Amino acid sequence: MKNEFIIMGLDIGGANTDCCIYRIKDNKATLINSAKEYLPMWEKKDQLEECLHNFKKDYRIDVVIATTTAELADGYTSKKEGVFDITSKVMNVFKDSIVKFVTFNGLKDFKYVKNNPLDAAAANWIATSHMISKISSDCIFMDMGTTTTDIIPIKNSIESARGHSDLERLCSGELVYTGMLRTNVATITNKIPIRDEKATVSSELFSTTADVHHILGNIKEEEYTCSTSDNEDTSIDSCKRRLARVICADLDMLTDEEINNIARHVEKEQINQITNALKKVHEHSKLDDVIITNYADAPICKKAACNLGLNITSLNDYLTGDSLNVSPTIGCVQMYIDEICMDIQLLNSVG
């Protein structure tokens, strides 16, 4: 390997496609770009190549390490079909680069993935846990993203998850399908307390967790990066109107305090979801140290870990703001660096 090259980490998710670009020179890595693009694959999978071209445009990329979870999206009749389509598109765009994919058996080329597509399906947490193992050899890593939450046990510097596939991980608690922005409020709670009564909730997609967390100040308006459920704006007033609709109400019928209480109730129930999953992972792994990252500053995972009395460290201490939101892509790059036996750590060594 020449001693200077440019490497891109790619995380192609169902809702967001993320990337980071590092320049590696003389055993030193410099983050030269990171980007997150909202690309809902269930309706816009044909725009993936364009998105990747945008990421690439100003750089001569030598190496691409990619991971995908988007094969689960509507529009693919099976995971196999999805993995093949997505990895083919990556190959098309990065014809002139070395391209490898994250699998449950380490980094593999396109030919391997074509023959073993399920090894590459939803393997992004493998990249993430590889990165985290550089911080702590024994810990539980919790990462709440826009859509899902990973809870990954790491022992002796390698992931020791009970589940591999998404289905197995939904069973083991290691994957929780709840997130900071895109989660339909109606999937988090069936009942909402209001005026000494309990209302069952509407099953429509009337409001998402982005509304809840924006109302509560957990995210700033510029962090509301997904589409709104009614295609209206992301102002606090619109968030409140959407949240009121979850119990078939509107801003004429509820006071501000009542709407804030609804938001607090949904947040509490989301913390419960995470606490239940973390409890399963903790019971199985016996690990008491957790390293946490969250989209924005919301304390969801932190409160869940507090509920169980675990020791908490924040990933913020090891990653800068730019790269924090694309951490699986950094894991991709770290996997490659380790594979070619370069001695570079992409994380700050704080702790």
Next chain:
Amino acid sequence: MKNEFIIMGLDIGGANTDCCIYRIKDNKATLINSAKEYLPMWEKKDQLEECLHNFKKDYRIDVVIATTTAELADGYTSKKEGVFDITSKVMNVFKDSIVKFVTFNGLKDFKYVKNNPLDAAAANWIATSHMISKISSDCIFMDMGTTTTDIIPIKNSIESARGHSDLERLCSGELVYTGMLRTNVATITNKIPIRDEKATVSSELFSTTADVHHILGNIKEEEYTCSTSDNEDTSIDSCKRRLARVICADLDMLTDEEINNIARHVEKEQINQITNALKKVHEHSKLDDVIITNYADAPICKKAACNLGLNITSLNDYLTGDSLNVSPTIGCVQMYIDEICMDIQLLNSVG
């Protein structure tokens, strides 16, 4: 009133707009048409007038009695705005007819509704319960539609509901936001048993109750009248593929028996939702007789009533197939007939 006229009942819901048309002559009512059009108001409210023109086209309609629940839909910032928009559109299309709207204070004209829009918001169950009171003066009426379920207590031939608005009815159990076709499976249950484990479910809109009830044979394919969550076809195979996705799986990963078990689990949880609500209504009303209608032949409400040991009658015994799926519109017509003191019952007198 002349002794021959044509009257239309209209039920403008969030997802479906329904109508019935009766010819009234010599104290006799003949159903000359009934129709149900899937018109998702959150994206197509501008097509409502066109839809109403279609219903009207071959007839000279003398009287229109309309009810609406669509004001809750996204696209309206408040119920007031929604009621005004919808009732204005009805007025535009039926300029040459007598038009009245169902309100919590009986039938009212446009001027009243303009000044008291919330009296007309989500009042369709008033029409339905008026019709049901002709069958039984003391009963609980249960009606599971495509999207929601009404549970209405009737005492001494008048509705004796604890709630009026949707919000109040969500609290009292008299409205449950769960239905035969359009309900997101992820809002019904958080956990699904699979291979001696329990998977938490994906919070996406991957599958609806139409998939579940089609797999179980509760609805026929031609009764799958809403859009699918992935815009694919309504075959059993596609339904199974969508349902598998709720636990992040696909048809390569699950057996047929496993998918059928998931469908049965979701059905059971939906029956539980209805049972819990019915229990509230029963405890409050002390009524032991229930009259049930369901979209198609699914036994959801029946099983809920059985769970509580109540006496069950089916609305099918009183309405023909054509009109069964548009029963609130028949209630609209019955309200008008009673208001002008004609002695006509639109229901068959079986029981």
